[in-house]
Amino acid sequence: MKAGGGLAPWRRDMLAGFCTALMLSTVLIFVPTLLARAGMDFAGAYAACTISAIVGSALMGYLRLPLAAAPSAALALWLVMIPVISHGLDWRTLLAAGTAASAAFLVLLFALTRPRAQRLRFTVPPCIAKGLAGGVGLMLIFAALGEGRLLIHAPAGLLQVGDLHDPVAGFSLVGAILVLALLAARVRLAVFFAMASVAGLSFLEGFWIVPDAPFFEPAGLDRTALQFFYAPPMDGVLWSEAIGTALVLLLFLALDGCGALAVLAQGAPQGEKCRALAALGTVSVFAGALGSLPLTAAPESAVGQSLGGSRRMGYWAAVFLVPLLFLAPTVREMASFPALFVPALVGAGLLLLRRASGAFSGDFAEQAAAGLLFLLVPLTKSLALAIGTAWFMLVFLKCMAGRAAEVSLPARILAAIFLLYWYLALWSTF
Secondary structure (H helix, E strand, O other): OOOOOOOOHHHHHHHHHHHHHHHHHHHHHHHHHHHHHOOOOHHHHHHHHHHHHHHHHHHHHHOOOOOOEEEOHHHHHHHHHHHHHHOOOOHHHHHHHHHHHHHHHHHHHHHHOOHHHHHHOOOOOHHHHHHHHHHHHHHHHHHHHHHOOOEEEOOOOOEEEOOOOOHHHHHHHHHHHHHHHHHHOOOOOHHHHHHHHHHHHHHHOOOOOOOOOOOOOOOOHHHOOOHHHHOOOOOHHHHHHHHHHHHHHHHHHHHHHHHHHHHHOOOOOHHHHHHHHHHHHHHHHHHHHHOOOOEEEOOOHHHHHHOOOOOOHHHHHHHHHHHHHOOHHHHHHHHOOHHHHHHHHHHHHHHHHHHOOOOOOOOHHHHHHHHHHHHHHHHHOOHHHHHHHHHHHHHHHHHHOOOHHHOOHHHHHHHHHHHHHHHHHHHHHO
16 A cells, blocks of 8 residues: 555645655755855854755645755765865855856756757666666665664674664664564555654653754854855866866766656656756755755655655645754754654665666666666765766676667767766865
């Protein structure tokens, strides 16, 4: 029985939007925290990221897509740790690079949707679409196991089972088993009931509390909005770093945006996906002006979809994101006990893994591409890098197998672009 079945559509979408917004709360705490490390004002960054997510999610609802929008936590981590902290790029220059990349993405998207560009259109191979769904599903499940401390770093290997005497690990295991049991029993709203059970039990045990001052008045936008106009002067090395960062961001927006829509909006017509990309690009320009990083279709949308969320889910996610502007202390307190989110991540991951059925049914090149997506998405947490690598290998192995005639010209061009992105991402790391 489908999750959320038996409820009126608007109630199902409301519940799905609520759980999606709850999941996004961790992203909207994590990303501003990283930006604060880069030198930004936390309050301003938090307000900018949250307002941008509200606008982006509302636009997804307007386009009738079951999606929410938010800054990418993985992208924020890379941008702050590498270009800013390691290479010395100023945070205002980072905002300028993000805004410029978003504007360039809109221009590129407009050019590719013109009638003269019709011949460049093609369909995404099933091995890429299904492999991407499986990779994102595994990413969410591994995120649940990691955040819930059920898997931890091993001194002699990569990972090991966590200490179940740890309350976070114990409650995470309870939540994971509970959501699996409820899904197996085909209980309606299994993910929601599992989350609510873990939240209630952990609250009663005192592992998270409602803070004495639960509200946080939105402030600080005057210290982040339009600050890219005040970026400090740069020498030749920093100019090169800024341009390289903007190119990586442009390719990330294109690859990650297309990849996320391929996974999270599989049944949507191509025209709706193009409009969604245009909406995300437009909101990303607005976000950069406010003081946020570019937005993407949030993988956490799969949580709402696992609850039966449909075309109006984005509206409800935006509605429930509004209180986060004022409830930052409470959200931060809840996020401090990550076991609360384990059932939602496990349920959403299983939903996407079910969508990946048949990913390995093609020839060797297609199987290798799907396998790379299953491997790289959970390991790198970068859809853009994983898609680029898998697509390039698909084209390369097709040609090596003597089947170059099966590879269209647009596919070859994309392979070259993905190779460029791969090179820039690795080059920018050093």
